Amino acid sequence: xxxxxxxLDLIKCGDKVAVNQCSMGIDAEVCAKQxxxxxxxxxxxxxxxxxxxxxxxxKRLNSEFKITVDDDRVIEGTMLFALCGNSRWYGGGYMGxxxxxxxDGLLDFIIxxxxxxxxxxxxxxxxxxxxxHLDWDFTTFLRGKKMHIESKELAAVNxxxxxxxxxESTFEIMPSALNFVIPANSTFYENTGRPSPKRDExxxxxx
Numbered sequence: 333x334x335x336x337x338x339x340l341d342l343i344k345c346g347d348k349v350a351v352n353q354c355s356m357g358i359d360a361e362v363c364a365k366q367x368x369x370x371x372x373x374x375x376x377x378x379x380x381x382x383x384x385x386x387x388x389x390x391k392r393l394n395s396e397f398k399i400t401v402d403d404d405r406v407i408e409g410t411m412l413f414a415l416c417g418n419s420r421w422y423g424g425g426y427m428g429x430x431x432x433x434x435x436d437g438l439l440d441f442i443i444x445x446x447x448x449x450x451x452x453x454x455x456x457x458x459x460x461x462x463x464x465h466l467d468w469d470f471t472t473f474l475r476g477k478k479m480h481i482e483s484k485e486l487a488a489v490n491x492x493x494x495x496x497x498x499x500e501s502t503f504e505i506m507p508s509a510l511n512f513v514i515p516a517n518s519t520f521y522e523n524t525g526r527p528s529p530k531r532d533e534x535x536x537x538x539x
Contacts, residue, residue: 335515339508340434343418343491345501350492351510353422353429354503356481357395357413357444360490362388363423378424382457389454394446396484401441402476412453415442416479416503420463422492430463431473437507441479443472478504 343350355363362384369380369387397411417429417440432440447470448456459465466473479502486497514520 335513335518337511338435338514338520340510340512341418341437341439342506342509343416343439344504344506345489345491348491348494349506349509350418351434352419352492353415353417353432354489354491354501355413355415355428356483356487356489356498356501357397357411358388358393359413359415359428360488360495361391363490363493364488364495366423378426381423381426385457386454389450393450393453395487397487398482399443400480401474402478405474405476407443407472410446412444412446414444414479414481416440417442418505426461427463428460430466435508437477437505438475439477439479439503439505441472441474441476442466443474444468445470445472478502 340351343354345354362381365387366380366384369375369383372380372383375383393412394410395413397408397414399407399411399414401407415428417432419434420427420429420432422428429440429442442465444465456465456468465471480500481502482500483498486499488495489498489501
């Protein structure tokens, strides 16, 4: 492969590990129900995620969470979901964590409160897909190394597409835990604002 080896961070959640994103609340509920819609002919990927999202909008939206970031910042209340992002994309094209960088040693935490009704929420789906939800006045955006979530009732938790129902969960950074080969023509470095490393002739000859 004509590329370079780069160390990426990972997210630890219990005995599971995620590369992209983890979440708890309606966002994870959508992920849990997505498998059902994928069984329907001609509905795959992004379409299955969108169908599951619309379905879940008709169900219970809110969860009572106590969220602790880095053991010192506490946010409590009625939430739609809390998301932990190591990279930007998930769900077949949704930019859940639009500012996340997978090698910066930090996780992006997006906490969305339940302050709007179903109709307004439905109208915000495309904005969420484009990563514009950080501008909503009911969204809290933080960066850190660990987020712990406690729920009053069982709530869905999503770890890179693997879903289960729990009352609490912890998402924690695993810095530089994955060796990843980035192709020479990748936009990874462009997206992070860093120059692509140049490979010397000896290294290229060994490929």
